[in-house]
Amino acid sequence: TRTQVAVIGAGPAGLTTANLLRQRGVDCVVLEAQSREFIEQRPRAGFLEEWAVRELERRGLAGRLLQQAGQHGAFEFRFAARRHTVRYAELTGHHHFVYPQQELVTDLVAAYADGSAGDIRFGVRDVRLHDLTGDSPSVTYTDPHTGQSHRVECAYIAGCDGARGVSRRHIPAHESVFASHDYGIGWLALLVEAPPSADGVVFGIHPRGFAAHMARTPQITRFYLQCPPGDDPANWSHERVWQELHTRLAVPGAPITEGRIVERQVLDMHNYVVEPMSYGRLHLAGDSAHLVAPIGAKGMNLALHDAFLLSAALTAQLRHGDGARLAGYSADCLRRVWQYQEFSQWFADVLHGATHADPFHARMAEARLQRLLSSPAAATAFCELYIGKL
Numbered sequence: 001t002r003t004q005v006a007v008i009g010a011g012p013a014g015l016t017t018a019n020l021l022r023q024r025g026v027d028c029v030v031l032e033a034q035s036r037e038f039i040e041q042r043p044r045a046g047f048l049e050e051w052a053v054r055e056l057e058r059r060g061l062a063g064r065l066l067q068q069a070g071q072h073g074a075f076e077f078r079f080a081a082r083r084h085t086v087r088y089a090e091l092t093g094h095h096h097f098v099y100p101q102q103e104l105v106t107d108l109v110a111a112y113a114d115g116s117a118g119d120i121r122f123g124v125r126d127v128r129l130h131d132l133t134g135d136s137p138s139v140t141y142t143d144p145h146t147g148q149s150h151r152v153e154c155a156y157i158a159g160c161d162g163a164r165g166v167s168r169r170h171i172p173a174h175e176s177v178f179a180s181h182d183y184g185i186g187w188l189a190l191l192v193e194a195p196p197s198a199d200g201v202v203f204g205i206h207p208r209g210f211a212a213h214m215a216r217t218p219q220i221t222r223f224y225l226q227c228p229p230g231d232d233p234a235n236w237s238h239e240r241v242w243q244e245l246h247t248r249l250a251v252p253g254a255p256i257t258e259g260r261i262v263e264r265q266v267l268d269m270h271n272y273v274v275e276p277m278s279y280g281r282l283h284l285a286g287d288s289a290h291l292v293a294p295i296g297a298k299g300m301n302l303a304l305h306d307a308f309l310l311s312a313a314l315t316a317q318l319r320h321g322d323g324a325r326l327a328g329y330s331a332d333c334l335r336r337v338w339q340y341q342e343f344s345q346w347f348a349d350v351l352h353g354a355t356h357a358d359p360f361h362a363r364m365a366e367a368r369l370q371r372l373l374s375s376p377a378a379a380t381a382f383c384e385l386y387i388g389k390l
């Protein structure tokens with residue numbers, strides 16, 4: 001097969017890139033390791049920032065999203081048995097749209113594959129990238145049904161294959177910096193069949209550890225519980241989970257509604273950035289280039305930001321022979337990436353502060369929180385980052 005852009009991975013980054021390339025008359029092929037059914041059901045992130053929704057809307061990709069997504073403009077801290085609401089939409093004019101990632105993925109696959117007859121191949125195995133520094137790179141993969149090897153020849157490769165993908169590993173170590181940070185903290189991520197217990201997001205700061213509540217749909221709620229890194233989810237029985245959630249999150253007059261736990265998984269909180277995000281004809285986008293621990297719901301928004309920039313840059317190059325945007329692609333993405341990384345780190349320190357072994361560190365976290373809750377200027381600066389209004 002010959003195409004202009006080979007897109008590896010059909011997550012938010014890859015599918016948005018592919019849709020926008022096709023809209024602008026650039027030919028592409030998407031290669032995805034999983035099946036269509038699998039990616040349309042895989043629960044991941046769920047909060048889209050308003051700037052990202054407006055850009056999807058401009059491109060005709062937000063139809064169902066705008067009909068179905070709930071809007072959030074406030075969240076709540078709970079600590080010392082009290083509630084403190086932060087109304088970020090009032091301070092910034094921007095909202096979050098609550099739309100599960102698998103719903104967005106479903107819409108984007110439909111728009112690309114069904115709506116515009118785009119070429120997407122599911123279940124591919126052994127994806128490898130070739131000749132990245134030459135003029136005619138290619139991607140090979142094995143067809144799962146026939147066992148045959150295929151080659152996609154292209155002009156550019158969009159490496160959108162997520163945190164565990166293969167694209168990033170094709171960049172030689174001496175050609176990029178891998179900057180990373182490990183929090184040394186685990187989060188037990190839970191999906192629960194229960195209606196939300198509050199309108200929006202609740203962050204519980206507690207000496208037993210951080211806990212969070214995130215409304216997803218009228219039937220499904222996400223919860224997080226701070227736990228040791230690498231903890232075994234089997235250590236978290238139904239009883240223990242609910243006991244900890246009540247202890248860390250419930251306050252008088254605002255109970256937590258229980259339900260069946262349909263997913264429990266331990267995330268080791270860490271961040272990384274690959275810099276630059278480009279190597280020869282390969283350009284990374286989304287989690288393949290940078291991971292932000294799920295503090296403040298930044299991952300999916302950054303994936304979309306990259307995809308908007310990459311599709312525009314590739315179009316300028318391939319349709320108009322203008323390479324300036326592609327040359328600046330990595331730096332353009334990384335400005336927002338580093339703002340979000342810094343925000344996540346700052347916020348994580350506040351959220352985890354109550355359990356910090358070092359009392360100095362713990363008191364600093366408390367001071368930050370007090371300032372955020374008492375100074376409108378500090379709150380506005382925080383909220384602009386929280387909603388991604390940069």
Ligand code: APR
Nearest residue numbers: 009010011012013032033045161162165286287299300303
């Ligand atoms: N070949 C082809 N596809 C692959 C390969 C591979 N070797 N490895 C992974 N993939 C696919 C995955 O199955 C997935 O569908 O690449 C896709 C990557 O999608 P995401 O992981 O969703 O990453 P991205 O599009 O960057 O979106 C980031 O995902 O992890 C969440 O919360 C995070 O919201 C953020 C978003």
